[in-house]
Amino acid sequence: MRNIKLIIEYDGTRYFGWQKQPELRTIQEEIENAIKKITKEDVKLIGSGRTDRGVHARGQVANFHTNSRIPADKFKFALNSVLPFDISIKESTQVDESFHARYSAKxxxxxxxxxxxxxxxxxxxxxxxxxxxxxxxxxxxxxxxxxxxxxxxxxxxxxxxxxxxxxxxxxxxxxxxxxxxxxxxxxxxxxxxxxxxxxxxxxxxxxxxxxxxxxxxxxxxxxxxxxxxxxxxxxxxxxxxxxx
Amino acid sequence: MRNIKLIIEYDGTRYFGWQKQPELRTIQEEIENAIKKITKEDVKLIGSGRTDRGVHARGQVANFHTNSRIPADKFKFALNSVLPFDISIKESTQVDESFHARYSAKxxxxxxxxxxxxxxxxxxxxxxxxxxxxxxxxxxxxxxxxxxxxxxxxxxxxxxxxxxxxxxxxxxxxxxxxxxxxxxxxxxxxxxxxxxxxxxxxxxxxxxxxxxxxxxxxxxxxxxxxxxxxxxxxxxxxxxxxxx
The missing domain is CATH 3.30.70.660 (Pseudouridine synthase I, catalytic domain, C-terminal subdomain)
Known part of the structure; x- marks a missing residue:
């Protein structure tokens, strides 16, 4: 499986923060749903950390594993075409298997x-x-x-x-x-x-x-x-x- | 009658521009309604010029005539307390009778x-x-x-x-x-x-x-x-x- 790293900008105004929660709109869930639309896979998106309700990001980082053959840098465009207007992928790159958005953060x-x-x-x-x-x-x-x-x-x-x-x-x-x-x-x-x-x-x-x-x-x-x-x-x- | 000059900031996103139009949300109408709530008067607010739908302002200027006895600089706070969150009065001052937000603009x-x-x-x-x-x-x-x-x-x-x-x-x-x-x-x-x-x-x-x-x-x-x-x-x- 390939490991894809995303750099993400979002306007947190309309969201209950990063982390997935039942019944609530969250950034993590929106991006997981977008990945599913593109790859047909149920992925778990690992964020560098949570952000609270209303908090914004210009450079949140997350990663996910996929069997999809979409070239890494094309994920950016594919995801942006299905994501809501207040979330945008700024970069998508393939990273080493061991990369973990949270544990690898320095x-x-x-x-x-x-x-x-x-x-x-x-x-x-x-x-x-x-x-x-x-x-x-x-x-x-x-x-x-x-x-x-x-x-x-x-x-x-x-x-x-x-x-x-x-x-x-x-x-x-x-x-x-x-x-x-x-x-x-x-x-x-x-x-x-x-x-x-x-x-x-x-x-x-x-x-x-x-x-x-x-x-x-x-x-x-x-x-x-x-x-x-x-x-x-x-x-x-x-x-x-x-x-x- | 006194002549009151306003300096106004607004986020134009939710509005059909400055100028009053039937059935549409406009900045001019919101402020005229706010003045009415404060003074009970129907005033005509004169803007320095129109701004289009979606255009923003950090320093739009407008003036209106009033018989109200509210001190000029208090209009700012009184109007802000009733205006929607995306319009704010930054300054309110009394100006000369002859001042006209549009015709006096240099x-x-x-x-x-x-x-x-x-x-x-x-x-x-x-x-x-x-x-x-x-x-x-x-x-x-x-x-x-x-x-x-x-x-x-x-x-x-x-x-x-x-x-x-x-x-x-x-x-x-x-x-x-x-x-x-x-x-x-x-x-x-x-x-x-x-x-x-x-x-x-x-x-x-x-x-x-x-x-x-x-x-x-x-x-x-x-x-x-x-x-x-x-x-x-x-x-x-x-x-x-x-x-x-």
Whole structure:
């Protein structure tokens, strides 16, 4: 059997996230259905990880095994012709038998878009987190520095998660300002459940003065979800790249 | 009566354009209805100009007269509380009795977003024009220079329009490249019906080699709509600013 790797862009607005669930529209199921239409096979699509309801991706990665003889790079066009308008395959390639979108991943890069304006933005409503109060970018930038490195990020994991090894490395966390838009770009070897959104929520609380810059190392040390800030809204989050 | 000026952002995806039409959802009608909810008055909202179905705005301007005693800057919040999620008032101010959003306008700035990639983009589907073939940016940039200046732009006006004075001045036409995205930013003293979209369509045809750079001055001179390129899709167009 051949192993096919897909790079996927999607608008998460209309979906209940990546992972297949009975009775709900999910990205995984849409793509599995599209593969079935093309190959007549029931495949299991392995994603690099889940994304939540409303979260977007510019570079989600997934793989599946197939007996189909369709050339690997043609899957892209064949699948795009049957996928809904809000999911698109950007690349399809044949990979080594051993490649596993989740277990082979060495790291990920996410972006988070904050729209910082007194009034809401119709154009960005599903694509950013609207923060209507003044944010101090200096504080956000200084606060962000504390996240870079290898730490136990348990305080920045949703309390719903049961993961035991909560040590992760963040390689960088960049803050890019562009008018009313604040973009947070974060790259790490892996992320806990809701970790990016809780980091963003915490930095926003630092930016508006609810928390202090110096609180961040203490929150990390506390390993207590209650010490960290709120979970920033899903629609500002984009899975940009998965590294292998 | 007081004269209130609004600066408006909207996502044009769900609307049949700005201008009120019986039985159709339009931006003008939504805002007039919102003003009625707030003031109990039937007002006529004067826009700086129409935008077509699917076209967006970051800075449309409109004005209306009212006897309401609501402070001018409070209209913004009051209207946003009743407007649908895809229309937002960014500013509301009281202006001179003589101010007229259309007749007082001295110029406009539009942006047009082209997504140049072999595969479609789910995230940009309603917010850009997807051009799947290779574009030569050098040719587009060189071609764009011919549009700057004062010309009779009759060849770049929809044949549906009956406007007689077709002389307009384009102050600048900038091409900004950002990965797969090509942004065209154009500023002028006024634009004919579909003028920006026909200019973009023509430049895309120059970029893909269907037309030559040197054809552009000849097309302008011809004053013939049939000589110019196609009308680029509405969803890539944004009315950014109106100058007074």
């Amino acid at each position: 790291g990920k890069q996410y972006r988070y878009l904050v729209y910082n304006s007194k009034t809401r933005s119709p154009l960005l409503r599903d694509y950013s987190y609207h923060v209507p109060y003044t944010l101090d970018l200096y504080k956000i930038r200084e606060g962000a520095k504390f996240f870079i490195g290898t730490y136990d990020f348990r305080a920045f994991m949703s309390s719903k998660s049961c993961v035991e090894d909560t040590i992760r490395t963040i390689y960088n966390l960049e803050i890019i300002e562009n008018g009313d838009l604040i973009e947070l770009k974060v790259k790490g070897n892996g992320f806990l459940y809701n970790m990016v959104r809780i980091i963003v929520g915490t930095l926003i609380e630092v930016g508006c003065g609810k928390k202090k810059i110096q609180d961040i190392p203490k929150i990390i040390e506390s390993k207590d979800r209650n010490e960290a800030g709120h979970t920033a809204q899903p629609q500002g989050l984009y899975l940009d790249k998965v590294f292998y | 110029g406009k700035q539009y942006r047009y977003l082209v997504y140049n990639s072999k595969t479609r983009s789910p995230l940009l589907r309603d917010y850009s024009y997807h051009v799947p073939y290779t574009l030569d940016l050098y040719k587009i940039r060189e071609g764009a220079k011919f549009f700057i200046g004062t010309y009779d732009f009759r060849a770049f006006m929809s044949s549906k329009s009956c406007v007689e004075d077709t002389i307009r001045t384009i102050y600048n036409l900038e091409i900004i490249e950002n990965g797969d995205l090509i942004e065209l930013k154009v500023k002028g003293n006024g634009f004919l019906y579909n003028m920006v979209r026909i200019i973009v369509g023509t430049l895309i045809e120059v970029g893909c080699g269907k037309k030559k750079i040197q054809d552009i001055p000849k097309i302008i001179e011809s004053k013939d709509r049939n000589e110019a390129g196609h009308t680029a899709q509405p969803q890539g167009l944004y009315l950014d600013k109106v100058f007074y």
